[in-house]
Amino acid sequence: MRADVLAAVEAELAEHGYDGLTIDAVAVRSGVHRTTLYRRWKTVPGLLVDLLEAGADDAWEPADTGSLEGDLIAVNREVHAALTARPSVTQAVIGASFRTAEAAEALTRFWKDRYTRTALLVRRAVERGEITGDVDAHQLLLTATAPLYHQLVLLRQPMSRAKADHHARVAAASVH
Amino acid sequence: MRADVLAAVEAELAEHGYDGLTIDAVAVRSGVHRTTLYRRWKTVPGLLVDLLEAGADDAWEPADTGSLEGDLIAVNREVHAALTARPSVTQAVIGASFRTAEAAEALTRFWKDRYTRTALLVRRAVERGEITGDVDAHQLLLTATAPLYHQLVLLRQPMSRAKADHHARVAAASVH
DNA sequence: CCCTAAATGCGACGGATGTTGCGTTAAGAT
DNA sequence: ATCTTAACGCAACATCCGTCGCATTTAGGG
Numbered sequence: 001m002r003a004d005v006l007a008a009v010e011a012e013l014a015e016h017g018y019d020g021l022t023i024d025a026v027a028v029r030s031g032v033h034r035t036t037l038y039r040r041w042k043t044v045p046g047l048l049v050d051l052l053e054a055g056a057d058d059a060w061e062p063a064d065t066g067s068l069e070g071d072l073i074a075v076n077r078e079v080h081a082a083l084t085a086r087p088s089v090t091q092a093v094i095g096a097s098f099r100t101a102e103a104a105e106a107l108t109r110f111w112k113d114r115y116t117r118t119a120l121l122v123r124r125a126v127e128r129g130e131i132t133g134d135v136d137a138h139q140l141l142l143t144a145t146a147p148l149y150h151q152l153v154l155l156r157q158p159m160s161r162a163k164a165d166h167h168a169r170v171a172a173a174s175v176h
Numbered sequence: 177m178r179a180d181v182l183a184a185v186e187a188e189l190a191e192h193g194y195d196g197l198t199i200d201a202v203a204v205r206s207g208v209h210r211t212t213l214y215r216r217w218k219t220v221p222g223l224l225v226d227l228l229e230a231g232a233d234d235a236w237e238p239a240d241t242g243s244l245e246g247d248l249i250a251v252n253r254e255v256h257a258a259l260t261a262r263p264s265v266t267q268a269v270i271g272a273s274f275r276t277a278e279a280a281e282a283l284t285r286f287w288k289d290r291y292t293r294t295a296l297l298v299r300r301a302v303e304r305g306e307i308t309g310d311v312d313a314h315q316l317l318l319t320a321t322a323p324l325y326h327q328l329v330l331l332r333q334p335m336s337r338a339k340a341d342h343h344a345r346v347a348a349a350s351v352h
Numbered sequence: 353c354c355c356t357a358a359a360t361g362c363g364a365c366g367g368a369t370g371t372t373g374c375g376t377t378a379a380g381a382t
Numbered sequence: 383a384t385c386t387t388a389a390c391g392c393a394a395c396a397t398c399c400g401t402c403g404c405a406t407t408t409a410g411g412g
Binding site: 018031094139145147156170 | 284333
Binding site for chain 4: 198199200210211214218219
């Protein structure tokens with residue numbers, strides 16, 4: 001049931017994009033009644049929030065490549081993939097976050113969790129002796145990943161994998 | 177007339193935020209009839225687009241502080257101010273850009289223009305001999321400003337002026 | 353000054369969106 | 383097996399949003 005609905009949301013998202021996503025269409029496609037959707041999910045952003053949380057991997061950890069730069073490049077490639085996927089759930093939830101507080105909070109929670117997990121990559125670099133312990137992990141990750149979000153989500157322009165890597169390298173260099 | 181409407185849009189934005197902005201409320205506040213708004217501006221995003229374009233400064237140029245780093249810091253402070261203003265027209269238009277293609281295009285146009293103008297700051301640095309001529313201006317500006325957008329718009333968390341400066345310095349260092 | 357055309361005001365309409373009351377079904381407890 | 387409770391289906395309803403036809407005003411040209 002919930003799976004049917006979320007699958008329908010994803011399919012509708014792929015066909016019509018975020019602005020063309022309606023409760024009714026999801027109801028028809030999933031075979032679940034309109035009223036049920038309104039009762040359990042309230043709004044379109046609510047559906048997207050659930051989709052985001054259903055897709056969140058509870059065991060996610062940043063890849064260990066042996067160097068800070070390599071780790072950051074790996075993270076950037078994951079972000080790049082998530083933002084260029086079709087449909088990109090992340091992109092849709094970002095759009096939704098401007099409409100309801102719940103979506104905004106869900107997104108903040110999701111990212112907070114990711115930033116916390118990703119900080120592991122900084123600790124590993126400290127243990128290796130690559131960097132000192134006073135590096136601000138959040139700031140470092142912002143430097144690495146923010147350009148991807150800006151270019152792909154806000155500017156809505158393509159970014160090559162090479163440029164994504166470049167920004168990871170700039171971030172790594174900023175703390176060396 | 178147009179000025180009345182745009183002022184009403186800004187006021188409504190300040191009071192209810194982007195998701196609470198309706199054509200009807202703007203009509204009542206501005207004293208202009210609903211129908212007229214629908215005819216001239218079509219949608220809420222349309223109103224915001226017009227507000228953005230009305231506020232665009234045709235003569236804008238990046239401040240000349242005498243160094244690349246100083247110039248980037250100045251740019252970042254402007255971006256910081258625009259994103260923390262209340263109401264932030266930029267934030268609202270970003271939200272609108274997820275709903276209609278026109279808003280997305282208007283935003284892209286606006287930023288493209290800004291990026292083009294800001295490239296001047298790189299040329300000045302080249303003339304000064306600070307950097308070589310093969311620096312990618314767009315990439316450099318992404319490095320400097322993207323973290324502010326990510327933190328303030330997407331993560332919806334505060335960022336101190338000092339951190340904004342930090343990201344400008346990282347960007348400057350990446351090409352030195 | 354008058355005529356024409358474009359823009360605005362106005363009320364009514366149609367469609368989409370979200371809500372409510374009620375009957376039915378499904379799940380769990382005893 | 384029966385009772386209880388929660389979830390779902392269903393249809394009717396209310397509301398909001400955007401559109402349309404028509405009257406009125408405004409601006410500009412002859």
